Amino acid sequence: GAVVSQHPSWVICKSGTSVKIECRSLDFQATTMFWYRQFPKQSLMLMATSNEGSKATYEQGVEKDKFLINHASLTLSTLTVTSAHPEDSSFYICSARGLAGLSETQYFGPGTRLLVL
Amino acid sequence: GQNIDQPTEMTATEGAIVQINCTYQTSGFNGLFWYQQHAGEAPTFLSYNVLDGLEEKGRFSSFLSRSKGYSYLLLKELQMKDSASYLCVAMDSNYQLIWGAGTKLIIKP
Numbered sequence: 001g002a003v004v005s006q007h008p009s010w011v012i013c014k015s016g017t018s019v020k021i022e023c024r025s026l027d028f029q030a031t032t033m034f035w036y037r038q039f040p041k042q043s044l045m046l047m048a049t050s051n052e053g054s055k056a057t058y059e060q061g062v063e064k065d066k067f068l069i070n071h072a073s074l075t076l077s078t079l080t081v082t083s084a085h086p087e088d089s090s091f092y093i094c095s096a097r098g099l100a101g102l103s104e105t106q107y108f109g110p111g112t113r114l115l116v117l
Numbered sequence: 118g119q120n121i122d123q124p125t126e127m128t129a130t131e132g133a134i135v136q137i138n139c140t141y142q143t144s145g146f147n148g149l150f151w152y153q154q155h156a157g158e159a160p161t162f163l164s165y166n167v168l169d170g171l172e173e174k175g176r177f178s179s180f181l182s183r184s185k186g187y188s189y190l191l192l193k194e195l196q197m198k199d200s201a202s203y204l205c206v207a208m209d210s211n212y213q214l215i216w217g218a219g220t221k222l223i224i225k226p
Contacts, residue, residue, distance in 0.1 A: 009213050044152075044160055093214065108160075110213040 003027065004096045006109040013084055014117055020080045021112045023094030029074035030096035035067070038091040038111070050077055074098070084116045119143050121217035123205045128223045129195055137190045137203050137220045145210020151179050151190045152204040154219065160204055163190065192222075200224045 003026040013019050023033060032051050036044040048064075050056035050071035058064045066088075068080040077096075081088055091113050097106040120142045129135040141149065148167035152160035166172055166181035166188060178191040190203055202219040209215060 044162070108214070108216045110215065113213075 004030075004094065004107045004109040006092075006094055006112050008112060009110060010113050010115075012115045012117065015085050016083055018080055018082045019084055019114060020078055021092055021094075021114075023077045023079070023096065023109055025075045025096040025098060025107070028096075028098050030077070030098040031074065032097040033071055033077040034095040034097070034106075035069060035077070035079050036093045036095065038093060044093060047079075081114065084114070086116045089114055089116045119207075119209060119215045121205055121207060121215055123203075123217045123220045125218070126221045126223065128225060129192075131195055131197060131224055131226050133195050134191065134193050135195060135222065137192075137205075137222070139188045139190075139205030139217060141186050141188070141205070141207040141215070141217075143186075143207045143209040143215055146183060147208040147210060149179075149181055149188050149208070150204075150206040150214075151177075151188075152206060154202045154204060156202075163203075195224050197224050197226070 005024045007022045011019055034049050035047045037047050038044050046059050047062045048056040048058045048069050050069050052071050052074050056069035066082055071077040091111050093111040094109045095106055123139040148165055150165050151163040153163050154160040163177055164179035166179050169181055169183055171180045176193045181188045202221050204219045205217040207215045
């Protein structure tokens with residue numbers, strides 16, 4: 001079945017550094033990719049939606065200059081957390097929507113745990 | 118390997134009770150989530166279990182047995198708006214999420 005991968009799965013970094021997270025759709029073309037953030041025991045919070053080849057649409061309250069999203073191809077989107085601070089520590093999950101077989105559906109990645117020291 | 122099994126589809130009647138089962142195999146375990154997802158929307162958090170037992174939240178309850186790798190979501194007094202997909206999601210020892218394919222619940226009047 002369709003799979004979405006994320007890399008890295010874990011990242012620990014120092015405050016002030018930038019971190020890039022990759023999201024790949026492995027056997028289908030993702031026309032739309034979503035980036036979510038999850039706080040402990042809470043629901044996913046949508047950060048931004050990106051369509052291949054165009055700029056991402058950010059949700060209210062999400063800083064576009066801090067969370068840079070690039071969706072350069074139908075199988076790859078990246079989220080870069082620039083100048084990360086401890087409050088950015090969270091679980092970041094991507095999701096890809098596209099045609100898998102004959103139907104359009106949405107698949108979620110395994111998540112990337114970010115810890116900023 | 119890591120795996121989540123849950124039924125593909127279930128049908129129930131408005132006002133009734135339905136139990137959605139989930140079995141999981143993970144490398145280590147850091148808890149199990151249940152999400153509700155309506156078509157075209159993001160999943161909504163329903164519950165999180167990390168210890169054995171039943172947790173009740175209004176009409177929804179979630180049960181976990183770590184020794185059996187088993188969980189269920191129990192929905193009572195079903196309403197038409199409960200028609201949705203229910204996702205069982207396990208977290209492994211590396212805090213990675215393993216997503217089930219979801220159970221589509223159809224509620225009939």
